[in-house]
Amino acid sequence: MTQHRCWVYGDNVNTDVIFPGRYTYTLHTPGEIAAHALEDLDPAFAANVQPGDVIVAGHNWGCGSSREQAVTALKYAGVEIIIAASFGRIYFRNCINHGLLPVECPELHTLVQTGDVICIDREAGIITGCNQAFGIPPLSPSAQRILDAGGLLPMLQQHFEQVRVNGGSHNGHSR
Amino acid sequence: MSGRTFAEKALARAAGVPGARAGDVLDVMPDLVFSHDNSAAIRRIFEQIGAPGIAHPDRVAITLDHASPAPTTRHAQNHAEIRDWVQAQGIAHFFDVGRGICHQVIGEEALILPGETILGADSHTTHHGWLGAFGAGVGRTEMAALWATGELWLRVPEAIRITLNGAPSPGVTAKDISLRILGDLGADGGLYRSVEFAGDTLAALPLDERAVIPNMMAEMGAKNAYLPPDQIVFDYLEPRRTRHYTPLYPDPDAAYAAEYHLDVSHLEPQVALPHRPDNAVPLSEVAGQPIQQAFLGTCTNGRLSDLRAAAEVLRGRRVRCRFLVIPASAAVMLAAVREGIIDTLLDAGAVIGTPGCGPCMGNHMGIPAPGEVTISCANRNFRGRMGTPDAPVYLASAYVVAASALNGQISDPREVLA
Numbered sequence: 001m002t003q004h005r006c007w008v009y010g011d012n013v014n015t016d017v018i019f020p021g022r023y024t025y026t027l028h029t030p031g032e033i034a035a036h037a038l039e040d041l042d043p044a045f046a047a048n049v050q051p052g053d054v055i056v057a058g059h060n061w062g063c064g065s066s067r068e069q070a071v072t073a074l075k076y077a078g079v080e081i082i083i084a085a086s087f088g089r090i091y092f093r094n095c096i097n098h099g100l101l102p103v104e105c106p107e108l109h110t111l112v113q114t115g116d117v118i119c120i121d122r123e124a125g126i127i128t129g130c131n132q133a134f135g136i137p138p139l140s141p142s143a144q145r146i147l148d149a150g151g152l153l154p155m156l157q158q159h160f161e162q163v164r165v166n167g168g169s170h171n172g173h174s175r
Numbered sequence: 176m177s178g179r180t181f182a183e184k185a186l187a188r189a190a191g192v193p194g195a196r197a198g199d200v201l202d203v204m205p206d207l208v209f210s211h212d213n214s215a216a217i218r219r220i221f222e223q224i225g226a227p228g229i230a231h232p233d234r235v236a237i238t239l240d241h242a243s244p245a246p247t248t249r250h251a252q253n254h255a256e257i258r259d260w261v262q263a264q265g266i267a268h269f270f271d272v273g274r275g276i277c278h279q280v281i282g283e284e285a286l287i288l289p290g291e292t293i294l295g296a297d298s299h300t301t302h303h304g305w306l307g308a309f310g311a312g313v314g315r316t317e318m319a320a321l322w323a324t325g326e327l328w329l330r331v332p333e334a335i336r337i338t339l340n341g342a343p344s345p346g347v348t349a350k351d352i353s354l355r356i357l358g359d360l361g362a363d364g365g366l367y368r369s370v371e372f373a374g375d376t377l378a379a380l381p382l383d384e385r386a387v388i389p390n391m392m393a394e395m396g397a398k399n400a401y402l403p404p405d406q407i408v409f410d411y412l413e414p415r416r417t418r419h420y421t422p423l424y425p426d427p428d429a430a431y432a433a434e435y436h437l438d439v440s441h442l443e444p445q446v447a448l449p450h451r452p453d454n455a456v457p458l459s460e461v462a463g464q465p466i467q468q469a470f471l472g473t474c475t476n477g478r479l480s481d482l483r484a485a486a487e488v489l490r491g492r493r494v495r496c497r498f499l500v501i502p503a504s505a506a507v508m509l510a511a512v513r514e515g516i517i518d519t520l521l522d523a524g525a526v527i528g529t530p531g532c533g534p535c536m537g538n539h540m541g542i543p544a545p546g547e548v549t550i551s552c553a554n555r556n557f558r559g560r561m562g563t564p565d566a567p568v569y570l571a572s573a574y575v576v577a578a579s580a581l582n583g584q585i586s587d588p589r590e591v592l593a
Contacts, residue, residue, distance in 0.1 A: 011362075011363075012362045012363070012451065014555075014557045016536075016555070016557035016558065016559055016560050017557060017558055017559060017564075020537065020559050021536035021537045021538065021559075021560065022536075022537040022538060022559075022562050024213070024241075024536075025212050025213070025215075025216075025241070025242055025249070025250055025253050025538070026247070026249040026250065026253075028216075028219075039559075040558050040559035040564040041558075059363050060362055060363040060366060060396060063362055063363070063394075063396060064298060064394075064555065064557060065298050065536075065555075066296060066297055066298040066312045066313065066314055066315075067213075067314075067315075068314045068315045068316060071314075086363060086366060088366075088396060089366065089367050089396060089398055090298055090312050090313065090314060093313070093314060093317065094314040094316070097314055097316045097317060098316070140200050140330065141200075142200050142328045151316075152316045152317065152320055153220060153223060153224065153316055153319075156224045156225075156226070156319075156320055156323060156324075157223065157224060157225055160224055160225040160226050160323070161225060164225070
């Protein structure tokens with residue numbers, strides 16, 4: 001069980017405000033990218049976020065562009081878990097591919113406020129906030145395997161390392 | 176047992192399995208994968224994977240369109256890294272600065288065909304449903320994985336069916352239909368879903384306009400969108416295609432999670448208010464809003480029919496605000512030059528830019544100042560989208576954008592055309 005401070009946002013928060021398009025081809029380092037996280041929505045976020053903080057949002061978090069910096073900007077800022085009523089579909093995949101746990105929870109964003117602390121028990125699959133407990137819904141086996149590997153890049157690195165050692169083919173790597 | 180949706184059929188084909196149902200997770204081998212200016216970042220991920228090389232360079236396309244021609248040294252370096260990579264990996268389909276926007280160019284080159292699957296490192300890959308392909312956007316790391324292995328896991332989405340009936344009245348286009356659908360169903364109205372279109376409106380829509388609808392469905396959260404291909408599509412593809420294809424159609428008894436019907440015959444032009452594409456209202460509710468800039472272009476509405484619509488509105492007249500025109504491709508620009516459309520637009524006071532994405536996502540070529548209002552043909556008007564959070568963006572059709580440029584305020588094109 002771990003404790004996490006919440007940053008709470010509403011519905012339909014899009015990737016342009018999570019990480020503005022004007023930076024997508026010119027900023028590369030984790031520090032540069034994290035410095036602009038949520039810049040056009042909540043300028044207080046990048047300055048005050050601490051490792052271990054979580055995002056708690058409404059419906060369709062991360063809709064819009066496919067840009068991965070909308071995930072990595074939060075990851076580099078220390079966020080490991082994003083809880084939302086629902087996610088933009090590419091954003092959901094980008095989370096898993098970068099080793100962040102996306103948790104679908106329709107209620108939590110209506111209960112907590114920015115600065116509140118919630119408890120997360122990843123092993124038991126339970127989030128507790130405002131004296132209420134919510135289950136963490138299981139991912140598909142394909143997604144869980146990527147998350148367990150720490151993300152898609154580490155999973156592919158392990159896979160191609162095995163291919164080199166065994167001299168085998170690379171079938172079935174992506175699930 | 177019910178019949179199958181388009182998505183179920185297309186993903187079963189792409190995975191090489193006899194049948195699939197919504198909810199199945201499949202390893203899919205797309206017929207084409209593509210990326211754009213983000214290819215340098217994808218290359219940097221790919222080089223960490225340890226793969227020997229791109230698995231199927233014949234199935235990879237790259238287009239330089241998002242910040243093109245390069246506005247800064249850093250963007251130019253980005254382009255240089257991509258050109259070098261294309262050469263090193265023998266990537267089959269490369270389109271350099273000025274050729275046009277990825278989605279438009281792929282259509283012109285017939286690189287993807289009906290029934291096929293295309294994955295792009297771009298959220299508007301839903302676009303390719305215009306000719307009956309399965310198109311979905313992926314992230315950069317997933318594109319690196321696709322380069323390395325040629326395949327990716329996809330969950331077969333549940334589908335919704337949108338039936339369009341009637342013919343739009345003059346001055347009303349596929350853009351207005353799309354904005355109305357977004358307004359009615361909302362920004363998550365198609366979340367995780369295959370949005371499959373039906374109805375008699377589609378056959379009457381000019382080919383040029385059709386892509387607007389699946390392109391805009393990305394703004395509803397759709398995984399993919401689909402228009403049933405007809406003889407007009409087949410005739411377009413015939414002189415361009417380099418391989419055979421088999422179009423796919425949903426079964427009449429396919430199971431849909433939801434149904435939506437829209438009669439477009441009495442639809443008036445629509446405008447999406449800042450800062451959301453689903454914030455759509457009838458034009459009459461926002462007419463008179465002053466603007467400082469009008470932008471005609473993008474993968475949504477930068478095609479010949481859009482430039483033609485603007486010329487129709489502006490012939491013999493002068494605009495009253497900055498009017499940026501950026502054709503979606505070099506082919507569109509050339510056709511517009513030959514038709515005299517560019518003459519007409521220049522006479523009216525337009526500024527013509529290099530084919531590409533232009534200022535759509537705030538990179539270059541027409542970024543508004545804080546406080547300035549833009550009306551744009553694009554698909555997105557999120558806060559900050561065009562470069563600064565303090566510059567509101569309205570979305571509309573080419574007709575409405577041109578009429579608004581003419582008056583310096585949001586205006587009804589039907590009053591000009593009448």
